[in-house]
Amino acid sequence: MSSGAQIDSATSLLTPRNILAAVLVVLxxxxxxxNRxxxxxxxFWVxxxxxxxxxxxxxxxxxxxxGLLTRRKKPTN
Known part of the structure; x- marks a missing residue:
């Protein structure tokens, strides 16, 4: 595998969505x-x-x- 292909695969992993997901996992x-x-x-009694x-x-x-159960549906025309 050439180094150019390795760089392309590494940059494809560093998308803003993946970075945000990693930050959320760390947080x-x-x-x-x-909070352990x-x-x-x-x-009541429980x-x-x-x-x-x-x-x-x-x-x-x-x-x-x-929130999902009480959200309003968009009106249909």
């Missing part, structure tokens, strides 16, 4: 490592103990799902 890992302490969530990062991710996903 996610930092977030997880900094246990937290207790109480809702008490759940889990890492703080997992609790926050679950709440984020529930909010995202609620």
């Amino acid at each position: 996610t890992l930092i977030f997880i490592f900094q 302490s246990e937290t207790t969530i109480k809702l 008490s759940v103990q889990s890492p703080l990062w997992l609790t926050l991710v679950v709440i984020l996903l529930l909010g995202w799902i609620a």
Whole structure:
């Protein structure tokens, strides 16, 4: 394989989308490592103990799902 082909394949991996994905992965890992302490969530009679990062991710996903379920559809002409 020539060095020109290696450079082309390396630059094809360094797209803005891939760089943004790598930055988001690094930030996610930092977030997880900094929020590993246990937290207790109480809702009515149920008490759940889990890492703080997992609790926050679950709440984020529930909010995202609620947003999807309540979004308005574009009016059709």
